[in-house]
Structures are given as structure tokens and as C-alpha cells.
Amino acid sequence: MSGKSRAEQRFERHLRDHLLVEYRQLMDEDQESEETLEAHALLTDAVNARATDLHLDPFPDQYRVRLRIDGMMVDAMEVSYDQGRRLVNQFKAMATLDPIPSVRCNEGSFVYSLDETDLDLRVTAIPCVSGDKLAIRVLSPPEAVQDIQELGIPSEGVEWIRRWMDATGGMFLVAGPTGSGKTTTLYALLHELKLSDSHVITLEDPVEYEIPGINQIQVDPMHDLTFANGTQAMLRLDPDYVLIGEIRDVPSAQAGISVATSGRSLMGTLHSRDAVGTITALRNLGLDDYEIAANLGLVAAQRLVRKLCPECRTKGKPDNIEKQWLRQCGREVPDETWIPVGCPACNNLGFRGRIGVFEVWQLTEDDYARILRHEDELSLRHSLIERGQPLMLDDGLAKVEEGFTTLRELLRTGVLLSHHSPSELDTQEK
Ligand SMILES: [Zn+2]
Numbered sequence: 001m002s003g004k005s006r007a008e009q010r011f012e013r014h015l016r017d018h019l020l021v022e023y024r025q026l027m028d029e030d031q032e033s034e035e036t037l038e039a040h041a042l043l044t045d046a047v048n049a050r051a052t053d054l055h056l057d058p059f060p061d062q063y064r065v066r067l068r069i070d071g072m073m074v075d076a077m078e079v080s081y082d083q084g085r086r087l088v089n090q091f092k093a094m095a096t097l098d099p100i101p102s103v104r105c106n107e108g109s110f111v112y113s114l115d116e117t118d119l120d121l122r123v124t125a126i127p128c129v130s131g132d133k134l135a136i137r138v139l140s141p142p143e144a145v146q147d148i149q150e151l152g153i154p155s156e157g158v159e160w161i162r163r164w165m166d167a168t169g170g171m172f173l174v175a176g177p178t179g180s181g182k183t184t185t186l187y188a189l190l191h192e193l194k195l196s197d198s199h200v201i202t203l204e205d206p207v208e209y210e211i212p213g214i215n216q217i218q219v220d221p222m223h224d225l226t227f228a229n230g231t232q233a234m235l236r237l238d239p240d241y242v243l244i245g246e247i248r249d250v251p252s253a254q255a256g257i258s259v260a261t262s263g264r265s266l267m268g269t270l271h272s273r274d275a276v277g278t279i280t281a282l283r284n285l286g287l288d289d290y291e292i293a294a295n296l297g298l299v300a301a302q303r304l305v306r307k308l309c310p311e312c313r314t315k316g317k318p319d320n321i322e323k324q325w326l327r328q329c330g331r332e333v334p335d336e337t338w339i340p341v342g343c344p345a346c347n348n349l350g351f352r353g354r355i356g357v358f359e360v361w362q363l364t365e366d367d368y369a370r371i372l373r374h375e376d377e378l379s380l381r382h383s384l385i386e387r388g389q390p391l392m393l394d395d396g397l398a399k400v401e402e403g404f405t406t407l408r409e410l411l412r413t414g415v416l417l418s419h420h421s422p423s424e425l426d427t428q429e430k
Helices: 006-019 021-028 036-049 081-094 157-167 182-195 229-234 250-261 278-283 288-297 322-329 365-372 377-386 392-401 407-413 422-430
Strands: 053-059 061-071 074-078 106-114 116-130 132-139 169-177 200-204 215-219 242-245 265-270 296-308 314-316 337-339 353-364
Touching: 006 229, 021 036, 036 081, 036 106, 036 132, 053 081, 053 157, 061 081, 081 132, 081 169, 132 229, 132 422, 157 169, 157 182, 157 215, 157 296, 157 353, 169 250, 169 278, 169 407, 182 200, 182 242, 182 265, 182 296, 200 229, 229 242, 242 250, 250 265, 250 288, 265 278, 278 296, 278 377, 288 296, 288 365, 296 392, 296 407, 322 407, 365 377, 365 407, 392 407
Parallel strands: 169 265, 169 296, 200 215, 200 242, 242 265
Antiparallel strands: 053 061, 053 132, 061 074, 106 116, 116 132, 296 353, 314 337
């Protein structure tokens, strides 16, 4: 995305000044340690800043330290090439990776204890022309969402999901691109199901988080545990609910359909742009119209947007790009909207945490008839709009009006059906 907002620039300045405290102190003391002291300090800083990823990017004369916070990449600081290489070597040592730069990508992991919490860290070293690039992912357990209402699903959608959970049979798919919070939504559902008397089994590749009280099976083709035979074995255990992590290829789609046609309730995630996009995705995975119409009951499509910090958000005028975008979507442009400011409570970012923006589609007889007639997603979407079904954009705009997030966040995360990307809007503006 081109150009950073004022709030983002302010945040980066703040990061430079205040956030990498431990690492900076160490540098000021001018200690060159062969140990892993510097890497520890940087990691502590990153975790304190709520970063999920830490990147060390090599340039010909320096290294750049970047953090991903609430899904956004921010440049945290530049260090000298030698300092950067030392950090890379220290992290490699912690992850027991070969210190000698190789021509291939190397992956390793280690556990880092901070304030009595064990963090699982995955390290990837990628050889670049200027040196090794290091990407470190902090895998912390997901915020335990115990109640699907906390995710930000509109109340009607929550009602439909609860009704689906009470009924037996049918497919419920959570749709969205990578990093849109699909897994968190499904795991919240599992938490609710765990409290019921039902028998729940998951077949995942990989099992992302363990939930006590749920039987989770890891797909392992090396040991002949595939989606196909795993499903057959699972069905013999007579589950009420089955979760298939991600439906992403023909075997997992077939496994999903065989569960649903056996009268069990099936949950899964699917990569698609919006709710009706799942029909195209399922067709592309080899399911025919009849299989889809006979089994698909409910779809929730989602995106994650950053949540405005309630301590410092304020009202201001929407900017030109936001106005133009709203007009393109055929929506009214408000005189005022919520905008980020930045305060100590949010590390000067103006945002803190994220919330989902949803559209929940409960399929009707009319939808099934359209699917059986092989109508495409455009025609399905039109029929949803005609019957007044709220779309993702409606939920997003409601969340903007309530001050949960900003117009720019909706635009950035693609909560729109516009055919223009934000950068295209940028150029048009100039
Ligand atoms: Zn704030």
C-alpha cells in the first residue's frame, strides 16, 4: 500500500524513541556480546509492543528491523550491518540453525520465556543478495474467545450460527483470505460446542491450537493418515460435529462432503473473497451444484480490521480517498467520522487490537434453486442485495459509525466490492 497515514508515521517515530528500549540500552552500553543478549533484548521489546512478527532485513549498508503489530508492518529501527548480522547469528543460534549463510531457506524454532509465558517462535532464514534475511513469528495461543458474540458478528448472524449448532447436519463455512481471523472464529465455535454434550472431532492440517475436551486429529500423509481415510475412520466414531481445518483441495472438499452427506454437522474454512464467493470456490474444488445445494447451510465471510483506541479516538472529516471510495460503493459520505490519534495506551498507534467485520449468509430455498441452475456468484450477490441481506460493507460501516474502526481500515482490508484497489484510488486522486 502506498503512503503511510500520519498516525502510522507518528507511531514509527514513537517506536524509534520509546519502544525498543531494552535493545537500545544495550547498544548504548556498547556491549558487543557473542552471547544472545541482543537478540533477547530485541525480542522482549517486540513482544512488549504486541508484535506477531519480527523481521531483520538486510540492505547493502545496514539492517532494518521491522515489526508486525495488529497485522500492520512497521519499520522499527535501522541498525548497522554488523549489528544486524550479529542479531541474525544470535537468533540462528537460539533456533539451532546453521550459522553459515546457505543458498536455501532454513527453518527452525525455539521457546522463549517472558514474564512466565512460554512463547513459541518460528524462525525462517532466507538468503538475499545483501545477506541473510530473518523472519521470526511469535506463535502465542489465540486470545481465548469463549463466546462467538465477542468476535463482532452482528446479532442476526450470531442467531443463525446458534441455530445451525442446534440443528443436525449441513455445512457451515467460514470464508475469507489468509489472516482474516477464520481460524479464531472456528475455535470460538469449538469452545461453545465443548460446553454442550455433543461429540466433536476435528481433522486438521495442521492442528493449530489444542482445545482440551475436543478430539483433534492431525492429518499426516507420511503415515497414511489422509483427509480421505481419516474421514472414514472419524465417521466410525460417530461424531455429532466435525471440523475440517481448511478446505483447500479436492481431497479435503471430498472429505467435507462425505461428512455432511452422512448427516453430521461440518465446519471448515475456505479461501474466498466474500460469502457468495464460496460457491465458486467449491465448484472449483470439484463439487457439483447438487452436492453444494444439498449440504451448504451457512456461510460467514470475514475480515479483520484494527480497533480504534477508545482512549484517544476523535472525530474528524473523511479524507478524499475515503469520500471517493464511499461514492464508488454507492454510499453516503458522512460529514464526520472517527479517526485515530495516538496516546500512551495504544503505543501512539491510535489502534489497539482487532475486530472482525462479517457477512453471514443463511442459504434459502431461492439460493438453492439458483445454485442448481448454475447461476454465478454475481447473480447470487444481486439476489442477496435485492432481499436486503446485510453485506460485509454494511457491517463495516456500522462499526465505523459506532467508532470501533475507521473508513480507511475497511478500505485497506478489502471490506468492499469495489473493483479499485486503494493504490489505484491514490493515483486517481493526484
Ligand atoms: Zn490511544
